[in-house]
Amino acid sequence: MPSGKPRKSKVEKVFEALASSRGPDECWEWPGHRSVHGNYGRIGDARAHRVVYERYVGPIPGRLQVRHTCDNPPCVNPRHLLLGTVADIMADRSARGRTYRPKLTPEQARAVFVSSSGRRATAVRFGVTETVVKRIWRREYWRDATHGLVRPTKPGV
Numbered sequence: 001m002p003s004g005k006p007r008k009s010k011v012e013k014v015f016e017a018l019a020s021s022r023g024p025d026e027c028w029e030w031p032g033h034r035s036v037h038g039n040y041g042r043i044g045d046a047r048a049h050r051v052v053y054e055r056y057v058g059p060i061p062g063r064l065q066v067r068h069t070c071d072n073p074p075c076v077n078p079r080h081l082l083l084g085t086v087a088d089i090m091a092d093r094s095a096r097g098r099t100y101r102p103k104l105t106p107e108q109a110r111a112v113f114v115s116s117s118g119r120r121a122t123a124v125r126f127g128v129t130e131t132v133v134k135r136i137w138r139r140e141y142w143r144d145a146t147h148g149l150v151r152p153t154k155p156g157v
């Protein structure tokens, strides 16, 4: 190992490549692993957006959570990350509707679109039919809401 200036970590290299390939206001979706629950980018056992927040924005005090203003879990664009309390997270969840709803909100449609679960699992999770999921994935439904999002590379269909 040469001594001297510190080498960039793998996380820094990946982040900087992502930052230079995307517009400043676009969602920067973590290109590595995704968590099974919630579709967050994963770095080892940590959530990528939390790692990025701590490294490039600042410490995450106490029990605060890092929320996405863009509702796009794999996004690590620091401009889309915001500290929040558990109460904020609960409010977000209730606003998105964890209980069955026949109609999706645009936020839910985006979450369906970026879901890396299978079509059936995604349908069950959002309380819609598999046809609705399929049409969202094909951009036949919610085309505007999902504009600019990228489907995970390995769709579970």
Ligand SMILES: [Zn+2]
Pocket (backbone or CB within 6 Å): 026, 027, 028, 068, 070, 071, 072, 075, 076, 077, 080
């Ligand atoms: Zn974003």
